[in-house]
Amino acid sequence: MSVYNDYISSMDQTIKSCLQTLGCQPVIFAGAGLSMRYGHGPSWLTLLDDTCSKNPLVEYDLAYYKQEYGDDLLEIGSHLSGFFHKWAWGAGRAEFDEVLFSTSSEKSFFFKNFISKCIKERVISELSEVTDTCLKSEIELLQKIHPQSVITTNYDALCELIFPEYTPIVGQKIIKASGIPIGEIFKIHGCVNEYQEIIITSEDYEKWNSRKKYLSAKLLTFFLEHPILIIGYGAKDPNIISILRDIDEIISNQQSVIENIFYVIFDEKITEESNPPKDVLLDLGNGKSLRVNALYAKDFSWIYTAFGSSEVMNNVSPRTLRALMARAYNLVRYDIPKMEIQCSFSMLENVVNNNEELPKLLGITALTEHEKFNLVYPYTATEVAEVFLKEGLLRKVDKFLVSKLAKRISEEKGVNILESDNKYHVKVKTGKSEKSTSKKYSENAIDLFRKIISGEDYEVNI
Numbered sequence: 479m480s481v482y483n484d485y486i487s488s489m490d491q492t493i494k495s496c497l498q499t500l501g502c503q504p505v506i507f508a509g510a511g512l513s514m515r516y517g518h519g520p521s522w523l524t525l526l527d528d529t530c531s532k533n534p535l536v537e538y539d540l541a542y543y544k545q546e547y548g549d550d551l552l553e554i555g556s557h558l559s560g561f562f563h564k565w566a567w568g569a570g571r572a573e574f575d576e577v578l579f580s581t582s583s584e585k586s587f588f589f590k591n592f593i594s595k596c597i598k599e600r601v602i603s604e605l606s607e608v609t610d611t612c613l614k615s616e617i618e619l620l621q622k623i624h625p626q627s628v629i630t631t632n633y634d635a636l637c638e639l640i641f642p643e644y645t646p647i648v649g650q651k652i653i654k655a656s657g658i659p660i661g662e663i664f665k666i667h668g669c670v671n672e673y674q675e676i677i678i679t680s681e682d683y684e685k686w687n688s689r690k691k692y693l694s695a696k697l698l699t700f701f702l703e704h705p706i707l708i709i710g711y712g713a714k715d716p717n718i719i720s721i722l723r724d725i726d727e728i729i730s731n732q733q734s735v736i737e738n739i740f741y742v743i744f745d746e747k748i749t750e751e752s753n754p755p756k757d758v759l760l761d762l763g764n765g766k767s768l769r770v771n772a773l774y775a776k777d778f779s780w781i782y783t784a785f786g787s788s789e790v791m792n793n794v795s796p797r798t799l800r801a802l803m804a805r806a807y808n809l810v811r812y813d814i815p816k817m818e819i820q821c822s823f824s825m826l827e828n829v830v831n832n833n834e835e836l837p838k839l840l841g842i843t844a845l846t847e848h849e850k851f852n853l854v855y856p857y858t859a860t861e862v863a864e865v866f867l868k869e870g871l872l873r874k875v876d877k878f879l880v881s882k883l884a885k886r887i888s889e890e891k892g893v894n895i896l897e898s899d900n901k902y903h904v905k906v907k908t909g910k911s912e913k914s915t916s917k918k919y920s921e922n923a924i925d926l927f928r929k930i931i932s933g934e935d936y937e938v939n940i
Contacts, residue, residue, distance in 0.1 A: 480750035486780050489756060489773055493784040496705045496738050503626040504705040504785050508637055509718060511710030511744065516613055517601045517636040522551055526558065529589075529596050533570070535561045551716075556679040559589040586682070587674055594633065594673035601634040612777065619782035626660055626704055629697070631667040631717040633676055638663060649675030666693060667717070694724040701725050701739070707785055708770075709742040709778075713760060723762045739770040740781075748776045855904050855918035862919050862927065871931050880919065883927050893938045895923075900940045902926060 497504070513519025520528060527540040536558065547553040566574045566588040573595075578587050608614050621640060628637050628644060638646055646663045649672065667686075668676030677686050700706065711718040735757045743758065754774035759767050773781050857865070859880040866872045872879070881896075888894045895902045902923040906916045929936040 482748060482750050482752045482754075485753060485756070485774075489771070490780065490784045492756075492771060493705070493740065493781075494787055496740075497785070497788045500703065500705055500738060502704055503624055503788060504707050505700045506623070506625045506628045507706065507708040507711070507718065507721075508628055508630040508632060509708075509710030509712075509715060510632060511712070512630075513601060513632050513634050513636045513710070515710070515744075516608060516617060516640075517634060519597070519601045519632070519634050519636065525593065525596065526551065526554055528600075529593055530558050530561070532596070533558075533561055533565050533592075535565045535568075535570075537561075549716075550680070552678070552680040552683050555589070556681060559586050559679055562589040562592055584674075586679060590668075590673040590676040590678060593676065593678060594670035597634050597670050601636060602639070603635075605639050612779075616778050616782060619779055619786060622786035623707075623782060624786070624788075625707075627700070628663045629700075630663065630665055632665070632710075633668055633670050633673075635670060637665075646671075648672045664693075697721060698725050704738065705785070706739045707742070707781075708740065711741075713741075713743070713758065719760070719762055722760060722768055723766065726762055726766055726768055734769065736768065736770050739768075740773055741770050742773045742775065742778065742781060744776060745774045746776045748774060855920050857919040857924065859917060859919070862924065865924055866928070866931060869928075871928070880917075880923075880927070883930055886930065887926075887938060891938045893940060895938065895940065898940070902940075 510519060510521050514521065523540070523544075530536040530540055530543075540554075543554045543557060547557070562570075563585045566578065571579075574588055574591055577583070578591060602608065605614075605617060608617065617640060625641075628641060630637050635646075638644070641663065644661050644663045646665055646669065648665045648669045649667075665675075668674075668678075670676075677683055708718060741758055741760070743754075745752075745754065748754070752774070755772055757769055758772040759769050761767050775781060860875065860877055863872060863875045863877065863879045866879070867875055876882075884894065884896045896917070899905060902920055904918055904920075906918060907914065926936060926938065
């Protein structure tokens with residue numbers, strides 16, 4: 479076995495051990511390198527160069543602005559943005575969406591609109607456009623990872639092609655995303671399909687930075703609870719460094735490796751005799767750093783295979799699971815506090831003893847007509863009396879309690895609740911004879927009777 483194969487074997491075990499220990503699916507952080515590898519996508523610098531070269535009003539080549547602003551590509555974006563605003567309102571109008579020429583549009587939208595079109599022209603729109611056999615195989619292995627979620631700073635739609643069942647959430651919409659993220663692609667710097675959300679200027683970044691506290695909290699949850707696969711970012715990429723800096727104070731320990739973070743480093747010079755380091759120290763600036771697992775490779779197949787070894791999500795549709803989790807989240811957060819659930823103690827006992835009963839109680843699965851009826855009208859007359867006996871409102875079970883209370887209601891309110899089927903009472907036919915009937919009572923009836931027995935004021939609404 480070669481030296482590099484020994485390295486692969488060691489890191490493979492490290493990945494699988496992390497998956498087994500945490501017992502959950504990985505989260506993928508995808509940078510520009512992913513789009514460059516599989517979708518012909520541009521780097522950030524290449525994107526700016528390609529964009530400004532098509533605008534005749536841009537004064538100089540990108541090299542000039544690089545010399546002027548250094549590595550601050552956001553400042554370069556801010557400077558270029560004005561040229562596209564002027565071009566759009568002059569000779570370049572046909573290059574931009576007509577909706578941008580309204581009073582409600584922002585000046586920077588012209589630049590972002592043009593950028594989105596450049597990316598769409600460059601990046602593949604179908605996976606079938608990938609013709610390289612090795613890359614096609616890598617994509618298939620990447621899909622088999624079944625990540626919990628994907629987080630990307632890329633503007634293009636390649637992640638949506640690779641993970642078609644995942645739901646893209648763009649820009650500020652992330653703040654309103656469900657509390658249990660699964661099967662989602664978080665596009666934190668915008669998307670070509672929602673170009674208004676693209677972060678490309680220093681002003682954009684300042685606005686985003688002031689609102690990212692919620693995102694940082696969500697990312698922190700990921701970093702604490704999931705294996706993290708970072709792919710497509712350079713070691714000095716400002717996007718990933720900014721994200722890692724936000725969570726550094728919570729999880730950082732410069733003396734040891736953060737065991738659940740794996741940083742993929744493309745190295746085309748890898749050979750069978752290569753013995754790359756198993757970890758890398760990322761410089762976060764201001765004297766801070768983060769040591770994480772390093773995965774050096776030029777062929778990513780073994781990395782994806784290792785991360786796809788978990789069977790937690792196999793044969794499960796992320797879209798279906800996300801919908802179910804969202805429904806459960808809404809039930810707990812919104813629906814249940816607002817709705818009345820009619821249930822008896824016996825039904826609660828069934829929930830404890832039978833897992834299949836819980837979805838029925840929460841309304842997740844459909845109830846049969848029989849179950850619906852018993853859920854709304856669970857009490858016989860004797861059981862009504864037993865409720866109040868348990869509550870200490872009666873000294874003994876009075877089988878005629880309901881009749882007495884109904885008579886009192888009729889005398890005091892002029893309404894006979896036993897005369898018709900209503901929210902308090904229903905008459906059920908139990909045999910062939912018209913006289914073969916049984917009466918059942920609801921929680922509404924219990925509440926009404928309780929007020930009468932306790933001497934409280936009451937109203938009757940049939």
